[in-house]
Amino acid sequence: MAALAALAMAPAALAADPPSILVSRQLAARARVAVGDVVTLAVDAGGARGRQFRVTGIYEPTPDPMRFTADRLEARLHLPDAIDIAADPADPASREAVSALNVKLADARDARFAPDLMARAPGVVARPTARSATDDPFVVLDRFHVAISIVTMVAGTAFLLALMVIRAEERRETVGVLRLVGISRRTLLASVAIEGLVVAALGAAFGILLAYGSEGVVNRVFQARYDTALVFVRVTPSIAVRAIVVAAPLGVLAGIGASWTLLRRDVLAIFHR
């Protein structure tokens, strides 16, 4: 029994041995009920077919990214108790009805189960609980975030390249002297590549540390804002590794690219002669 049409909840006088019920933390706070209280649940605010229950526990609802903006005003009760409240007395068949059945297949890859069931039981719709890539909003959000990361990376590369160009210009005379004393272009390019690598890797590491340090703040702000236990940001090792793996080659390329305009010239041209 997934949902009741309407749920009225109010502290009530103690009934003899009322059945137990769990209420969500949010509902307990809103209705000001505590463990041990007796409450009345009904299908509408007028108290139709109301029944008394004793609150035996308060639970944190499983965080659901699809519903993080929703007020989780929920209660969990035994199925027979829910049916007692929700079933239509005029329709005896309604006591036999539930809105959903969860089935665990012996072979999770068995694609014939759903069509077979729907063919045998007209009116029943069977669908997998696992979302496919085409109907999972988080797959789409992941693609969106990757696209944003690529744009940020392009801007970051331009930034790094500009800095490396300034560095290369600063060292014009030093490079000229090094070339004059016989140090090859390849060696100089290797040195700027290493410099670019170090700058990019240190930048990525600083970024990871910053993200790791701010993760708790971001999560706390959003968890308080939406009254949920959902984790919004998590810096995983794979994300950290990906950041460094992407940043390092870009740093090398930026270093080589910025220095190449200087190094490809003749030694005298470097000194403006």
Place this chain on the structure above:
Amino acid sequence: MTSFALAWRTARRYRARTLLAITGVAVIGALLFDMLLLSRGLLLSFADLLHSSGFDIRVVSTEGLAARLPISGSVRLAEDIRQLPDVEHVLMIRIEPATVRAAGQSPRGISLIGSSDAEQSWRIVQGSALGSPAAVAEACPVLVTRPLAAAFSLRPGSALSINVRPPGVASALPAVDCRVVGVAEFAFAQIDELTAVTTLEAFQRAMGGGAADADLVLVTSKPGAPPGRAIAAIARLRPDLRVYSNEDVVAQFNRNGFAYFRQISLVLSSLTMVFAFLLVATLLTVSINQRLGEIAALRALGIGRPRIAAMLLWESVLLVGAGGLLALPIGEALALVLDRILRQMPGIPERMHFFVFEPRALAIHLTLLAVTAATAAAYPVWLTARLPIAETLRREVLG
């Protein structure tokens, strides 16, 4: 020579770094612009969709429009609303989940819409409307969305059988034989949504023959009617119902359905602003450190601190201004790509967009970039303001 001319000469002299800085600002500015478009895009698009439907008032029996229950006495209510002096048009809608079967095909779940008006809220792309003579001759004429037509290879004249499955009704309702009269595009249909619409009479038959109340009554006010008067009149007719204007619906959507994108837009806008500031401030600072001797020489020639400060501010404005202007076309192109990605999200109506241009976004974009240019120039200006001229020149000569 003016401060702007000095800044311009510097930009031309250090062409490579100027171009790279402009590129960086353009890309990050494009992202900032897109986040501003995203911050209200879905909301504007939703409001546009609501207004384009031609109705400005929605009547339901429950709080909000997402989960609706039938409105008891909806036919009488619709008649009463029609009599109101400020009302031009009334439409009753009922939507229920259903199962469709067609010859040789597996059954599929769909949304079945019963509508009291044959010509509203959809565009016929093939076949005829529900009010056409061919449709009137049918007991259960249906219009189907393109995805439903494709899923069952349906076209005008195809037969299909529909079982309505109202939630909370335990008994299975008998299947109703229907005929497709046309394929249509629905304003609020999702990209891959399987939807069929039929007349309210046929819908009632599919519901077992009893009176099937509408769960949504749509109302169009007369042009020129004072805003809110029709809403107040409908609320007086049935105080037990909820009556929403389009603005109320948009406000609800803003509160509940839009939070994630508003938050992500806020976070990313802030990050891009910080990034743009760091980029320009660092480049200017490093560049100034490289040109300390040059600036000291300018000061020694008699160019005052205010002009040097103005020159640095102009340098910042040139970088951020050129980058910010380039950011607009890049941002528009990027918005198309990002919009295409986000519109793959399930449950998004085909005609809704995440990135919608509005003059307000452009004004904020330009203001934020102006603030970035000014703040990024602040530290280099401070550095040059306290530059000891003689000592710097001596150090440069010795160096």
